[in-house]
Amino acid sequence: MNDRKLNKKEKKVEKVKEKLAKKSKKSRLKIKAKKIRKCKKIEARNY
Structure with missing residues (x-):
């Protein structure tokens, strides 16, 4: 997997969190x- 895809996934995870x-x-x-x-x-x- 290239860096770009990884970054996208990480960002998605952060958003969900x-x-x-x-x-x-x-x-x-x-x-x-x-x-x-x-x-x-x-x-x-009670009153």
Whole structure:
């Protein structure tokens, strides 16, 4: 395989990794928001 093809593949892998990182960050925030909402609901019930 020549260098050019290798570079293209590496760049693709990097892009995919970045996308995954962004996705996981978003999903983490979503999960956090869900947990906060759940806590608020429970607190509201207690009052």
